[in-house]
Amino acid sequence: MGNSKHLGLYLLAPAGIFVILFFLAPVILTGIFGFTNMSTATGITGGSYMVSESSMRPLRSHFGEEALADQLMQRVYTIDEAGLQAAAEAGGDAAAIRELEARFLGQSFDRRRDVEVAIKSLNARPSSTRAIKLISAEFERSVVNTRFDTPEEMLAAIAGFGIVLNNAQTEALVDVAYTGWTFTTQNFKTMLELPDTKKTLINTLFYVFATLILFNTGFALVLSISTHYMPSRPAGFFRSIWLLPRVTPPVLYVLMWKWLAWDTGFLSVILEPLGFAPRNWMLDTPANAWTFIILINGIVGASMGMLIFSSAIKAIPPALFHASEVDGATRRQQIWHIILPQLRWPILFITIYQTLSLLTSFEYILLATDGGPGGATEVWALSTYLKALSNYGGALQYGYGAALSLVLVVIGISVSLIYLKLFDFKNLTAPPKIE
Amino acid sequence: MRILLDKFTKNFGDLTVIDEMDLEVHDGEMVALLGGSGCGKSTTLFAICGIHKVNGGRILFGDRDVTNITSQERNVGVVFQSFALYPHMDVAHNIGFPLKLRKETSTEIQRKVDEIAEMVHIGPLLKRRPGELSGGQQQRVALARALIRRPDVLLLDEPLANLDATLRLEMRSEIRRIQRETGITAVLVTHDQVEAMSMCDRIAIMDAGKILQITEPSDMYNNPVSDYVAGFLGSPPISFLTGIIQNGSFIEPATGAKIPVRKAIAGSHAGREVRVGIRPEYYQPDKGVMIKGTVSMIEAQGRETLYVVTLPDGNILRSIQGSHSPVKIGDAVNWGIDAEHMLVFDKDGLLI
Ligand SMILES: Nc1ncnc2c1ncn2[C@@H]1O[C@H](COP(=O)(O)OP(=O)(O)O)[C@@H](O)[C@H]1O
Ligand SMILES: [Mg+2]
Numbered sequence: 001m002g003n004s005k006h007l008g009l010y011l012l013a014p015a016g017i018f019v020i021l022f023f024l025a026p027v028i029l030t031g032i033f034g035f036t037n038m039s040t041a042t043g044i045t046g047g048s049y050m051v052s053e054s055s056m057r058p059l060r061s062h063f064g065e066e067a068l069a070d071q072l073m074q075r076v077y078t079i080d081e082a083g084l085q086a087a088a089e090a091g092g093d094a095a096a097i098r099e100l101e102a103r104f105l106g107q108s109f110d111r112r113r114d115v116e117v118a119i120k121s122l123n124a125r126p127s128s129t130r131a132i133k134l135i136s137a138e139f140e141r142s143v144v145n146t147r148f149d150t151p152e153e154m155l156a157a158i159a160g161f162g163i164v165l166n167n168a169q170t171e172a173l174v175d176v177a178y179t180g181w182t183f184t185t186q187n188f189k190t191m192l193e194l195p196d197t198k199k200t201l202i203n204t205l206f207y208v209f210a211t212l213i214l215f216n217t218g219f220a221l222v223l224s225i226s227t228h229y230m231p232s233r234p235a236g237f238f239r240s241i242w243l244l245p246r247v248t249p250p251v252l253y254v255l256m257w258k259w260l261a262w263d264t265g266f267l268s269v270i271l272e273p274l275g276f277a278p279r280n281w282m283l284d285t286p287a288n289a290w291t292f293i294i295l296i297n298g299i300v301g302a303s304m305g306m307l308i309f310s311s312a313i314k315a316i317p318p319a320l321f322h323a324s325e326v327d328g329a330t331r332r333q334q335i336w337h338i339i340l341p342q343l344r345w346p347i348l349f350i351t352i353y354q355t356l357s358l359l360t361s362f363e364y365i366l367l368a369t370d371g372g373p374g375g376a377t378e379v380w381a382l383s384t385y386l387k388a389l390s391n392y393g394g395a396l397q398y399g400y401g402a403a404l405s406l407v408l409v410v411i412g413i414s415v416s417l418i419y420l421k422l423f424d425f426k427n428l429t430a431p432p433k434i435e
Numbered sequence: 436m437r438i439l440l441d442k443f444t445k446n447f448g449d450l451t452v453i454d455e456m457d458l459e460v461h462d463g464e465m466v467a468l469l470g471g472s473g474c475g476k477s478t479t480l481f482a483i484c485g486i487h488k489v490n491g492g493r494i495l496f497g498d499r500d501v502t503n504i505t506s507q508e509r510n511v512g513v514v515f516q517s518f519a520l521y522p523h524m525d526v527a528h529n530i531g532f533p534l535k536l537r538k539e540t541s542t543e544i545q546r547k548v549d550e551i552a553e554m555v556h557i558g559p560l561l562k563r564r565p566g567e568l569s570g571g572q573q574q575r576v577a578l579a580r581a582l583i584r585r586p587d588v589l590l591l592d593e594p595l596a597n598l599d600a601t602l603r604l605e606m607r608s609e610i611r612r613i614q615r616e617t618g619i620t621a622v623l624v625t626h627d628q629v630e631a632m633s634m635c636d637r638i639a640i641m642d643a644g645k646i647l648q649i650t651e652p653s654d655m656y657n658n659p660v661s662d663y664v665a666g667f668l669g670s671p672p673i674s675f676l677t678g679i680i681q682n683g684s685f686i687e688p689a690t691g692a693k694i695p696v697r698k699a700i701a702g703s704h705a706g707r708e709v710r711v712g713i714r715p716e717y718y719q720p721d722k723g724v725m726i727k728g729t730v731s732m733i734e735a736q737g738r739e740t741l742y743v744v745t746l747p748d749g750n751i752l753r754s755i756q757g758s759h760s761p762v763k764i765g766d767a768v769n770w771g772i773d774a775e776h777m778l779v780f781d782k783d784g785l786l787i
Contacts, residue, residue, distance in 0.1 A: 322486045
């Protein structure tokens with residue numbers, strides 16, 4: 001008997017594991033990644049240390065070490081054994097190389113021209129400039145673009161060039177030279193700075209609320225209320241029709257819309273005789289793109305609200321309708337004073353649920369316009385997907401993408417809280433004082 | 436305002452629930468529609484208030500034909516069996532709802548609500564939601580809402596069915612008081628004969644969509660048109676015996692007891708089989724035509740006691756007695772039938 005207490009826990013364990021693996025873990029990882037600069041460049045494992053054009057940029061701008069950066073980026077030209085051998089292998093003139101070794105071994109030059117002047121001064125100087133350049137190239141020495149596994153190796157190499165660093169400089173250099181990912185709040189600063197962010201945010205809010213108000217709640221209410229006043233057979237028929245888009249595979253569904261809108265599609269064909277030039281009606285203008293996006297999402301999205309609202313209306317005792325009729329309520333007054341107040345809870349539920357799903361779902365936009373024309377229909381979730389997981393250049397910004405997702409989560413939660421406040425949730429769920 | 440149903444007919448699909456019913460409720464009168472469950476009482480009520488469209492006949496309020504007028508325009512007040520209060524409105528808004536729909540000003544509505552709340556005694560409850568009220572309080576609110584428009588007629592569908600026994604008693608007299616005070620024409624639907632008898636001026640007793648008899652309660656009790664009506668009224672119920680009329684008397688077949696009947700009956704039904712009904716108060720220990728039987732059940736009903744007496748052939752008679760007699764179950768008794776008050780019905784169940 002004592003074990004039966006824990007039986008429930010054992011039974012729930014698989015569900016618990018799934019929740020942790022597929023829900024909690026991604027959420028937590030997204031939260032963590034949002035505060036990193038992970039990208040294809042940094043990789044998701046550790047990195048190495050390297051002085052490069054890009055790592056010097058923060059050294060100059062952030063640490064103000066202009067001189068040091070110049071120094072590190074500087075190349076020196078040293079006539080050494082390794083260089084001589086490399087020059088020979090590269091096909092440099094053998095006599096010239098031998099003379100160079102004899103006369104200049106161990107000498108350093110700051111500029112390549114100086115090396116070339118030295119080569120030209122040789123008795124066995126090569127005849128062409130190309131041959132001279134071929135040899136001179138092999139003596140270039142610098143830390144630039146060399147990968148070091150540890151900071152110590154990099155610092156040793158730098159010391160080898162006679163560059164002396166103080167403690168602050170060492171720290172700054174190790175910091176900027178690291179090529180792996182690091183924790184940073186830079187993503188959020190970037191987000192605030194980029195003008196795209198504001199546009200995407202406005203797009204998202206417009207998309208979510210227009211679809212929600214026009215279709216997912218509004219049209220769903222219209223459907224469920226109008227079918228409520230119909231005889232049951234036609235009512236059932238209408239409701240089934242509006243369920244069809246929901247059960248159509250999204251790719252096919254969007255494809256049908258594309259056929260409708262293509263420049264050789266249905267719309268173009270029927271509008272051409274009326275004097276409208278054939279065009280891709282969906283991507284023609286931002287307004288058109290939005291119209292299609294909202295229709296595509298709304299017609300699928302209205303069905304869920306319709307089902308929920310219809311069953312909620314069915315659950316209203318018929319006596320309330322009878323009572324309101326004899327009290328003198330017209331149909332419109334009945335809708336306003338009886339049906340809608342009774343639907344407060346389902347409307348709240350659908351509004352929150354659909355807001356969250358519209359905020360996060362972008363598959364129809366991706367399939368229909370892919371954010372176009374010119375980013376006009378790029379919403380937050382789509383932008384996140386493009387930044388983090390799908391980019392033509394192949395440079396994926398995981399950290400930035402995660403940060404964007406994180407903001408989406410915050411937006412979702414805030415909007416839900418606002419709804420609960422608006423709908424007076426506390427009063428909705430307050431237990432009655434007498435049963 | 437009087438209500439007149441003239442050959443009112445109602446069917447649901449193929450099922451004819453009410454067939455050519457005639458009914459007149461006089462101005463200011465309260466009439467009960469009494470009958471068993473499913474006999475069409477609510478259907479009739481819903482037709483009067485316009486929720487159901489009629490399939491035949493006419494409905495008149497006063498002289499106005501309202502047959503094809505929507506319920507919104509009929510000016511009827513209805514108290515539903517479930518009270519049908521709007522759960523999202525407080526009591527004041529529930530009561531004021533019909534006025535609000537007519538766009539009366541809020542001060543006007545408030546004045547009328549206060550007035551009617553006073554009359555049905557729910558003044559202190561105006562700010563509560565229906566979910567915070569007891570059954571009796573909900574009943575009063577439903578009444579107030581039905582009455583606030585000063586409707587031409589008040590319809591009540593089993594208004595007491597959802598209340599417990601003590602509340603039922605209290606609301607019985609309350610509804611009657613309010614109906615009298617307002618002088619409104621009212622129709623009360625009920626399956627409870629006690630309710631019908633105690634509350635209404637007249638009772639229309641229904642069976643299978645037909646009105647069998649419509650008259651005052653005491654008249655219906657004493658002169659029921661049929662054995663069905665006689666059986667429906669009275670608690671504890673009337674007992675029936677079947678036998679032959681011979682030599683001016685009804686011959687009880689099991690005991691051979693001879694119960695004299697009226698001359699007219701004796702003449703017209705001599706030698707024929709009839710059914711007689713004897714109410715419990717007319718089968719008593721010490722008077723009338725004695726008939727022997729065995730006490731098979733005793734039921735104490737507080738002030739009175741009910742005895743069930745089984746005759747030798749298994750038929751039963753009921754006797755209700757005020758004074759407690761020392762009789763026990765199994766005792767043989769020889770009690771008397773008051774021939775004067777015996778009801779005689781013919782083979783078709785009609786009163787002779
Ligand atoms: N909306 C309806 N559709 C079909 N049949 C109905 C409907 N309403 C009532 N009935 C039938 O009509 C008959 C009378 O019902 P009703 O008037 O409610 O009886 P009651 O006397 O118990 O109030 C019943 O047989 C019932 O099944
Ligand atoms: Mg009924």
